[in-house]
Amino acid sequence: MSRRRRAIDFVCALAGxxxxxxxxxxxxxxxxxxxxxxxxFTQDRMGRDGQVFTLYKFRSMRVADRDGSPLTVxxxxxxxxxxxxxxxxxxxxxxxxxxxxxGDMSLIGPRPKIPHLEIMHMPFRPGITGAATLAFRYEExxxxxxxxxxxxxxxxxxxxPRKAELDWDYMRTATLRSDLRLVWLTAVACISDRESxxxxxxxxxxxxxxx
Numbered sequence: 001m002s003r004r005r006r007a008i009d010f011v012c013a014l015a016g017x018x019x020x021x022x023x024x025x026x027x028x029x030x031x032x033x034x035x036x037x038x039x040x041f042t043q044d045r046m047g048r049d050g051q052v053f054t055l056y057k058f059r060s061m062r063v064a065d066r067d068g069s070p071l072t073v074x075x076x077x078x079x080x081x082x083x084x085x086x087x088x089x090x091x092x093x094x095x096x097x098x099x100x101x102x103g104d105m106s107l108i109g110p111r112p113k114i115p116h117l118e119i120m121h122m123p124f125r126p127g128i129t130g131a132a133t134l135a136f137r138y139e140e141x142x143x144x145x146x147x148x149x150x151x152x153x154x155x156x157x158x159x160x161p162r163k164a165e166l167d168w169d170y171m172r173t174a175t176l177r178s179d180l181r182l183v184w185l186t187a188v189a190c191i192s193d194r195e196s197x198x199x200x201x202x203x204x205x206x207x208x209x210x211x
Contacts, residue, residue: 004176009107009125013100024094027058027086035080037063040095045112050121053104055112056095060086070114071151074140087140090190096128108179110167122164124171129186131170132163135198137189146205158202166198 028039041059044052060083061072072079079087086092099105105112109127127133136142136159146154170178185198 005106005179006103008176009100009105012107013097016094016097017101020094020097023091024058027091027094030082031059031080031086034082035059035062041092044115045126046115046121047104047112048125049123052115053099053102053112055104056098058086058092058095059083060092069148069151071143071155072140073144073146073151075144076140090186093128100128108174108182109171110163122168122171124167129182130167131182131198132166134182134185134189135166135200136163142202150205154205162200162202166200 031039037059039059041057041061042054043057045055047053060080061078062080083092096105100107104125106125106127107129109124109130110122111130111133112126139159143151143155143159170182
């Protein structure tokens with residue numbers, strides 16, 4: 001299925017770039033006009049089999065504040081007003097169609113992690129959306145009550161393993177039909193608050209469990 005998946009990814013991503021180009025130009029201008037810094041945000045992410053690549057997104061955070069924790073929660077003051085809107089509707093991810101055309105990513109797959117936050121070298125291209133992406137669609141809200149000083153340890157203990165499990169279970173049995181369904185569920189999730197079948201419950205925070 002890998003060659004067929006790659007061909008579908010390439011055609012869909014190229015079509016996406018062409019169709020969304022006017023919208024992407026508007027977003028780029030708005031990002032530039034509303035906060036200091038470049039329109040695009042680039043960062044090294046972990047790809048298939050541990051290969052590092054450069055990921056492209058529309059910048060949604062203030063440049064001066066990007067050096068803090070890589071994890072964000074609802075109400076994070078580093079996020080710009082337009083960044084909040086872009087994140088809500090996943091519009092900040094549109095430049096990743098270029099990553100797909102390049103072969104760095106796929107439409108469906110585990111979200112590409114920052115290298116030090118990746119716990120597994122999966123033999124799959126990372127994706128714009130995936131099983132864990134839908135399950136953790138409200139991740140920033142889910143992590144909101146975790147004290148900032150314990151956020152990364154809590155994330156490493158509970159969130160990373162659960163995401164890896166969800167993505168691995170999905171990808172090892174993925175079919176074209178299941179991929180198309182997941183794309184549809186992602187589109188619905190971007191424009192509605194309807195619950196997805198991919199749901200997770202995280203353990204309540206405790207000082208004992210954070211150490």
